[in-house]
Each structure stands twice: as structure tokens, then as C-alpha cells.
Amino acid sequence: MNILLVPRPPSRLREVAMPFLAVLASLVICSGLILLAGVNPLRAFAIMFEAALGGRFEVTETLVRAAPMVLTGLAALVALRARFWNIGGEGQLLVGAMAAAWVGALTWLPQILLVPGMLLAAALAGALLCALPAVLKTRFQVDEVVSTLMLNFIVMFLMMALLSGPWKDPVSGWTDSPDILRAAEFPILLAGTRLHLGVLVALGAVIAVGVLMKYTTFGFSVRLVGENANAARYAGWSMSRVIVLVALLSGAMAGLAGAGEVGGVQFQAIASISAGYGYAGLVVAMLARLSAIGIIPAALFLAIIGTGADEMSRETGVPYFIADAVQGISLIAVLIAIALARHRIRILRTPRRKQQT
Amino acid sequence: MNVLDLFLDAGFLAAAVRLAIPLVLGTLSELLAERSGVLNLGIEGMMLAGALAGFAIAFGTGSLWLGVLGAILIGALLGLGLAVLVVVLRLDQTVAGLGLTIAVTGLVFFAYRLVFSDSDAQISVTTFKTVPVPILSDIPLLGPMLFDQYALTYCTYGLVVALTVFLFRTPAGLALRTVGENPLAAVSAGISPIRVRILALMAAGALAGLAGAYLNLAAFGSFTFGIVAGRGWICLALVVLGRWHPVNCLAAALLFGAVDAMQLRLQSSGIIDLPYQLFLVLPYLATLIALVFNARSAPGPAALLKPYNPEER
Numbered sequence: 001m002n003i004l005l006v007p008r009p010p011s012r013l014r015e016v017a018m019p020f021l022a023v024l025a026s027l028v029i030c031s032g033l034i035l036l037a038g039v040n041p042l043r044a045f046a047i048m049f050e051a052a053l054g055g056r057f058e059v060t061e062t063l064v065r066a067a068p069m070v071l072t073g074l075a076a077l078v079a080l081r082a083r084f085w086n087i088g089g090e091g092q093l094l095v096g097a098m099a100a101a102w103v104g105a106l107t108w109l110p111q112i113l114l115v116p117g118m119l120l121a122a123a124l125a126g127a128l129l130c131a132l133p134a135v136l137k138t139r140f141q142v143d144e145v146v147s148t149l150m151l152n153f154i155v156m157f158l159m160m161a162l163l164s165g166p167w168k169d170p171v172s173g174w175t176d177s178p179d180i181l182r183a184a185e186f187p188i189l190l191a192g193t194r195l196h197l198g199v200l201v202a203l204g205a206v207i208a209v210g211v212l213m214k215y216t217t218f219g220f221s222v223r224l225v226g227e228n229a230n231a232a233r234y235a236g237w238s239m240s241r242v243i244v245l246v247a248l249l250s251g252a253m254a255g256l257a258g259a260g261e262v263g264g265v266q267f268q269a270i271a272s273i274s275a276g277y278g279y280a281g282l283v284v285a286m287l288a289r290l291s292a293i294g295i296i297p298a299a300l301f302l303a304i305i306g307t308g309a310d311e312m313s314r315e316t317g318v319p320y321f322i323a324d325a326v327q328g329i330s331l332i333a334v335l336i337a338i339a340l341a342r343h344r345i346r347i348l349r350t351p352r353r354k355q356q357t
Numbered sequence: 358m359n360v361l362d363l364f365l366d367a368g369f370l371a372a373a374v375r376l377a378i379p380l381v382l383g384t385l386s387e388l389l390a391e392r393s394g395v396l397n398l399g400i401e402g403m404m405l406a407g408a409l410a411g412f413a414i415a416f417g418t419g420s421l422w423l424g425v426l427g428a429i430l431i432g433a434l435l436g437l438g439l440a441v442l443v444v445v446l447r448l449d450q451t452v453a454g455l456g457l458t459i460a461v462t463g464l465v466f467f468a469y470r471l472v473f474s475d476s477d478a479q480i481s482v483t484t485f486k487t488v489p490v491p492i493l494s495d496i497p498l499l500g501p502m503l504f505d506q507y508a509l510t511y512c513t514y515g516l517v518v519a520l521t522v523f524l525f526r527t528p529a530g531l532a533l534r535t536v537g538e539n540p541l542a543a544v545s546a547g548i549s550p551i552r553v554r555i556l557a558l559m560a561a562g563a564l565a566g567l568a569g570a571y572l573n574l575a576a577f578g579s580f581t582f583g584i585v586a587g588r589g590w591i592c593l594a595l596v597v598l599g600r601w602h603p604v605n606c607l608a609a610a611l612l613f614g615a616v617d618a619m620q621l622r623l624q625s626s627g628i629i630d631l632p633y634q635l636f637l638v639l640p641y642l643a644t645l646i647a648l649v650f651n652a653r654s655a656p657g658p659a660a661l662l663k664p665y666n667p668e669e670r
Binding site: 004005146160327328339 | 396398442444445446447448449451452453455456457458459460461462463464466467470471474549551587590593594597631632633634635637638641642644645648649652653656657662666667668
């Protein structure tokens, strides 16, 4: 048996339409799940839409939820462009959150420096954590898929140890860090909502990464390394250096996501601060087809599903987990869609033999 | 009380083996997939699906063995699904595997809530009973540790032996390893890498499903959202630690089981005044260090992560 993927002629239309078809397909599957739960899908979608986009407050809540996924999405995008499989976004987000919570509680720091200090510390912490697997890869040929995954768990457990040990909240006795100072809480952009500085940071990061990848020699070298390592080498780029730089940038983005959650939402570090944003970042990056500007609609889509599913589950009893399912299904759907946009499948019964020469 | 006393009794050793068995099964699953050249990041989802399927079927029919069978089947089905993505469509193995885990995790939790939402009582099944092996279980220390266990545990010992023989002593095993090292060489020997990888992934899925079923039909007796809790990911690490060999993988898994059991003991004994999570870090840290030392000497199957394209020759 042999299964061939026959390339199709390139089509701009198909390339652009496919992600949308994929999202549509995952929503159809999602309707099926809602039906299984005994609820009318149209009603469920109406509730989700209303909860996520129905008014000024709802929209800002969705934006607040999208912000960390924009940043982890960028983290994944930068890494995947260079074929550096950073699936450690979750851990990098967590160290970012810890660094931000630490700086945010420093009483000796001038108040004006608290917020920038938190952002800087979080980016630095994430960057350094991500640089470790990059160095291990370039120096010792350690596969980064496993090493970044291991680091997620190492960081998670160390954080939990920290939170139930030295950082245990002295006021409540809960296993979460002391609150950050009032002056360290991120400024609110729109009165009466939770729309915080972190959302603006995420937006700025999209622009920065977009420009960096498209218009700078660094972006060009990343593309070379990702597409053809040999070409990059001939063009005079040290592959190791590019990979380490990519890892630093990728980790910094994920770290910033952690800072946003601490400074803008929780005001302390808690073990459940991430809600899987690190892994969601990979979904976002793939839905965006690794385009920086595409990160925004992709993250918004997941945020809408998330906030919407919260409310839908409260009102109709459809389990909230449908949001997680949609996340995974849309990722798989978009992967399939991309493959089918470029290829047709042909199954041959007997393997084709190459002509002996 | 001496700290060492905590760990030198039969109860502790038996617990270590009990906790290690799902890891052994999961590791064998991952080993099989990776030896054929496919990294299976869907393993975490497959284990979870096996856990729920096993539990739901055992709960519904009252037969634990039917539950085990169901878990194996659902695992194999998911393995086939992953094969369609990464072998047929040649999608990136990392992203597709993660996607499978994310999707399956969501679907499993969704299904659990849907099926078991009405009952307030703790829903559980009566787990498998341990079956002591006559004579062998009377050996001091080692007897209760290895031979006063569940039937599934003995099956697992058998699987380690069977897989070792299969991989290194049979033509089919050689074919599988060849596909994982050099698919083109396999083709010239008349082997279809596509077929081998599809079958390997289905078998890997079946083993992962079995690992999940063990978790609630033998170990816990009920389904919780944290039932797999990263055990699938640990198996990825164990394959590396065990250098892609079933027997070494068994040893690595037993070591992890011991650390897990130790951590539980320390947590309940209160002897050491340290957050218990620090001990949970150890296995992952050990893996990371082992990765560094192993990377050059035992880099794993050469064709791992590389999709096979029949037209590239």
C-alpha cells in the first residue's frame, strides 16, 4: 500500500480560505457536541456571542482573555518560524508571572519603576528559561520538544513548592504569593472595565514581532534557518546564534504573558494563573498560519470561545470543557485544511518501484 | 524514626511498582511509536481517553475486563487517527500530536460531565483485586513487591518481554526499527513504511489506552480530571531515559514509580519539612540531565519526526 500526496497548483484563494473553513468545521463539530448535551446549538451560540461580544464590558473581558494568548501565540510563532519546537510556553509564562509578582512586591523600588520593572523582569525570566533548551540543542543536540516539555513541569512544581513554602500568602494563608503593591497594578485603559496595560503590550508586541520578522535581517535569517538550514549556513548566518536569539525572543513573549496576568488580572502569583495559555499559544500560532497579524483574530477566536463557553455552561449546563475541545479540534482542522489546500490524496494498492538505473 | 525506614518495607516497594505500571505501559507505547519514527505527543490524550472509556464501560457493564478491552480499542482508534494526520497527511508530528491531546482532553472531560453529571455520589467501580502468584509471592521483600499485584501488572511484565523479543528477534520488529531509522532502506527491502507506521501507531494507541484503564480500574477506582496528570508526558521522558529499549524503559519507569511513592510517603509522614512538590521535580530534572548526557551517544531513531514521502527517493 502506498499513499501519495499529489501537489495541487498553488492557489492564493485556497490558502486564505482554508483557515476559515477549518474554523467553520470545528464550529460544526462543536454544534454536534452541544446537540449531544441536549441544547439547541443556535441558542447556545447566541448565548456565547452575547457573553463574549454583547456589550462594552463583555468585549473588554474578551480582550483581557485574548491578551495572554496573543503573547504566547507570538512566542510560538517566532519559534516555529525557525523550526525551534518550543512547547515550553507554559513554563515560560509561569516564570514570567513569578518574576513579575516578585518585582511587583518590592517596596524599595521607586513606584514609577514597578510596572516597567515587572514587564522587564518577566520578559527576561521567560527569555532565559527558553534559552536553556536552545543552548542544550545547539551545544549538545538535545531535542527541544522533550526538554521544553520537561521544563514546563519543573517550573510548575517549583512554583507550587514556592507558593506553599516561602511565598505562602501571609495574610490569607492560601498557597498563593503575597499581593503586589497597589502602584504595581497595571493601569486600566478604560474606566469601569478590566482592560489593562497588558492588552496594549500584547498589541504592541504583535506590531514589533511583525516588523522584526518581515523587515529586518534578523527576521530574514530566522526564515532561512526555518526553511533551509543549509542555505542559512551558506548565507553566513550562524544557525546556533539565530536559534538562541529566537528562543530568547520566544521566551520573552511568553514571559510577558505571565506579567500581564499578574499585573492586570490576579495581582499575585497563583498556581492556576495560566489556564493552559502556553499550549493555547501553539494553537493560536497555527490558526494564524504563522502570520504575526493573524495572531490577533486567532487569539480573539479562542478568547470568544472561552468567555462564551463560561456563560453558556452556566446558563444551559453544556459542560465548559467544550471550549478546550474546540481549541484542539480547530487546531487539527486547520492542519488538515492546510495539507488539503496544497495536496490531493491518492492511494495506490501496490508500491511504486523506482526505476533501477 | 529513621527516614530510611520509610522506604525499606514491602508496602512501599509494592506501592512503587503499582505506581510504575501505568508508566511502563505508556513508555512501551511511546517506544513503539518512536521506534517506527513517529513522536507520539498524543499519548497524554490517549491515556486519558483510555481511562474514561475503561471506567465508563466497566461502570456500565459491571465487567472490568470489558472496560480494559474498550480502553484498548479507543486507544487504537486514536492511534489510527494520529496516523492519518502524521503518516498519511504528513503533518508536523509535534503540532498534530499536541493538537490530538488538546482535543481529546477537552472531549473526554466534556463526555464525562455529560454522562456522569446527574449523580452526586462519588462514582466508582470496585477495582481489580491483587492476585498473589503462589510460591513467588512468598519471597521476602521482592515477593510482595513484584508478585502480589494485579493481573494487569503480570500482563505488563509479559508485554515488556514480548516487545523486546518482537523488536529484536522477529522480522516484523526489524522492519519496524528499519522504518524508524531509514524508511528508504525499508522500501528497498519491500516494506511499506506507511503501513508499518500506521500499525505501530495503532498498537501504541492501544497500549496507551491500556495504561489509562489501569489507572482507574486497578489503581484509583474512579475517574477524576487529574487522573492522568502528565503521566503521558513522563513516558516521553522515560523513553529517552530508557534509551529506546523496553527493558531499560522498565527500569526507568520503576525508578519513577519509586520517586512517586516516596513523594507520597514523605508528604504523609511529615518527617521532612519541605514542600512535597520539590520531590516531584526530581524525575523531570533527572530526565533533562539524562537528555544532555544521552543526546550524542543515544540520539534515538534517526527518522524520528521525519515524515516519509513515498515520492522522495
